[in-house]
Amino acid sequence: MADAAFDSSDAARAAGGLPHARTLTLPGPFALRLGGSLPEVAVCYETYGTLNASRDNAVYVCHALSGDSHVARHDEHDAPGWWDILVGPGKAVDTDRFFVICANVLGGCRGTTGPASIDPRTGRPYGGDFPRITIADMVAAQARLLDELGVERLHAVLGGSMGGMMALCWAVEHPERVDSAILLATTHCLSSQALSFDIVGRNAIFKDPNYNNGQYYDREHKPDHGLAIARMIGHVTYLSDRTMSRKFDPDREHPRDVAYAYEKEFSVGSYLAYQGGRFVERFDANSYVALSLAMDHFNLGRDHGGLEAAMARVRCPVLLASFSSDWLFPPAHSRRMADALLARGRRVSALEIESDCGHDAFLLENDLPVYGPLIEGFLNRPRSCPDPCSPPPQAEPAANVGLRADEPATTNVRSIFYANRLDLERIEELIPAGASVLDLGCGAGQLLSRLRARGSGALLGLELDPVAITQCVARDLCVVQRDLDRGLGVFRDRQFDVVVLSQTLQAMRRPDLVLREMLRVGATGIVSFPNFAHEAAVRQLLETGSSPVTEALPFPWWSSPSIRFFSIRDFEALCAQLGIRILSRIAIDSATGRQMHDDYNRRADMAICVLSGWD
Template sequence: MGGQLAEVTLAYETYGELNAARDNAVLICHALSGDSHVAQHDEADDPGWWDIVVGPGKAIDTRRYFVICANLLGGCRGSTGPGSVNPATGKPFGRDFPTITVGDMVAAQRGLLDQLGIERLLAVVGGSLGGQQALVWGTRYSDRVRGVVALATSARLTSQGLAFDVVGRNAILRDPHFHGGRYYDRPQGPKVGLALARMIGHITYLSREAMREKFEADRLKPRDVAIEFEKRFSVGSYLGYQGAKFVERFDANSYLTLSIAMDLFDLGVTAAELTAAFRPTRARWLVISFSSDWLFPPEQSRDIVNALIANNAPVSYCEVQSPCGHDAFLLPHDLDRYGEMIRAFLDQLTPAPHAAPAARGEAYGPTSIFYQHRLDYERIAELVPPGASVLDLGCGSGTFLAGLRATNHRRLVGVELDEQKILTGIGRGLDIIQADLNRGLGAFADGQFDCVILSQTLQAVQDVERVLTEMVRIGRTCIVSIPNFGYHRLRTMLAETGRAPKSAGVLHYEWYNTPNIRFFTIADFEDFCRQKGIRVHRRIALDTETKAEVFEHPNLNADLAIFVISRT
């Protein structure tokens, strides 16, 4: 794009050992202002920018993985950038440095791998601009990477994010010391402009909540720092200090180069464009967003996930509930979730996963395929055709799916809301996608799965009609298990004692705190199917106490029923 570089230098650092099979390499891609020093090499070393994640025993465990991190092309920490000498002129490139793209950065990283003799990465991991590099790896060089971890990123910056970048660049470009980018041999560069750009950036990296936490109590007590910026408010002294510090270690031309690359990054804006962009992928994916990130908001991660789903690509997704804003992936606050998800995901990419046996073991039992006995699980498992692709709605930690895997099913995907359950599911090597059943199923295509499961969940669903309609759209066959409020004991409870029906098991709640907000019987469900044009292929009615199938008057004698249904 707009020029060529004859030769490129990449400064990089490595951690851990490349194994004999050369298949344990993890490439970490840094964000706008990072560099190759992702972690300390030893205790005497300077801190790295991701010490909390990378190191011996950490989520990205350098005792297991060979970690590589290179300073970005266009950067100013050793790799070729605008401050490097242009061989054609013998002077720094300055604004003659070509406009580069995220793709160019990744192409340079690929060259580095060639030189290191690494054919295929175990994984690429990156957040923010680093996440965008990970997206390029996973789509353009998918044959060279087994897994992709994309954190707090997007396929295309929001217009709001872009707007902040524009203002930051204008501050640099209009700084009288910028001199069209030829400031390297002058006493002063565009320090004020670069500091202003950094201040704006800093605000966008934090959430409103995080800023309140940090500055509200002592709003009018600025820190005593030697800066030439407004120091009336504590947040001002903080930003001024951050801006002034940044100028010492970063080059304004690099800032322009990298921020333009980020702004130009664009895998598409419509669902169709994004689906096409992710079509080439052969990697396994983990996508993580943070609830309070407004620079790379969760809906953008969901767009990525939806495009992966549309391509039937293996993907897990979680929006981590965090108050920390965009910076969350750099902070310890939510490490127990995003860090552990990365750990579990990487572990499941290796041929012999560490954690898996334990997690799997949980799911099997001597007489049942499940330890945690759920009568309907067994019967549903029997109903799933061998080798079918299966989508489990409200999958919990994946117990049912993990059980199914033993019987050779080719594609198992779960949908779940709870973070902790998603983490456990990822640790089982499953693809778990975080979504609200009431409105999050639109990404799945018509007939995308052989079999869609909804086990003992319908009674807790707000939008019953939507969920069932979506279900029979997505699954060629669907299996629904429901508690039957027409069960004679429950009828008696209302009819004779005048109390709201409740029972042990899934119905053990009180009327005022039960998550079960839909009250219906087998007959009601069958009516519903008839009215809505849903075909019932089979009904299995069960008495969970005797564990026996009920053939006589199921609406009276069964407390649980399983239906096999489909769109007519």
């Protein structure tokens, strides 16, 4: 990963070593996924905090390509860790509460067995003979480490980039040991574009005359230039175009005079020279090749008969966070992973964080105010669901969803917020206990929380607002960030008993398409909306000649979130045209809370309809 600044702590750390690290040698043979084995594996790791008596507070942190076991400072005298902003006492990953473990990965060069390690069978470094390893092998070594540490289950496993691949592999290959997984800026399979940059980097290493097929440890010169070139390419891919412009455009043609012998015609060139030159001082080219090949060959779908089949193995809730400007592990990949989990009814929450910082965002402070609370909320959420992984039942026709006759007494509060609460109360009444529910535009999970408190089937919310999503996650509700106007393609026909769209249809570009989609994925749908033909609105229009502003339509015409204006009758006509049946309709005067039966299209300012698109 790119360092946040020219002056990182790498040198200090490399010089001082890792004084808090311990090394555990796992006796072999350590069988490898692609065949062959290692005679033994040394694992260099660090821990933070204390494993509690019930041994259920362990959090495993997986590092990225160039990381190591030193995830955080152990004390104020310690060298900075690579994730100090997130991990430590009182931080999002709170080491006062959790027992945090991080080990250098298999194949690495920071204490754990890798190509530079001595092969006990020959007494010489493995070098180019180090066997091909996989992400799964790295995770297997971590699992063996946990065995030795007496940690049977992980409260959570988390990681970003390559670390996210490992966390994902943990959840898929060791589901019985993982209680939750946090995947940041990662993918189930690198894109061909991302792959390309790794390939060119490796070619630069392979063609460095000092590479010598990886047998260079006893030589005077190492393939430093090849490794530096690979690192420079990597660096560019970790940043975003915007970050680079902001950082380097102002003094574009005024390079700094760094000590490394690479082109220094441009500001960004001196930065790359520095980063490339520095990297070879602390990293081994063979490890770079081994780890990048492991990343590049990581292809979860291929290994498990398809991505959905792989995700079906997951038993724990998964939190996915991606960053909008990350073009190396783009948000689309996180969406694909979320979709596969959703398709198999797995518990997943997902947020795409608006960020300028590119792939490195997960290591930087800039977006910490967003992903910090998200992770903290997820780690500390109450465990409210008895069954964390209950796939929704296969398509069954809607059962007892319908209008209840009894109307609760209502107060006389006159506000849109009151109307909204009223709306949710009514909708809750319409949903049978035990139903699985998809809430479109779920906000902070008000309705979903109520439903769960009553007892429900699988619950899922879709929402756009990051703050609301973070609140849902902290409440142990599953919520995925989605723009409803893009459809619900990820869900199966009738995947949910009920799909709810509360006070949102009027803000959709294409209400017809949203309705059709929600009644495809739901056996029934419940929609609430303001009635534009309400007498108060029409009277205003008629008497004042102005676009009405009412309790149900409270915004001025030029800045309203509502962009569609329709009456209950309009809605009914659209349903008829779409072949959607209205099973029941509650037309309400929100000022009084009363249900209107006669002349409802004139007398009600809000309607709630229960719908079905199925025969």
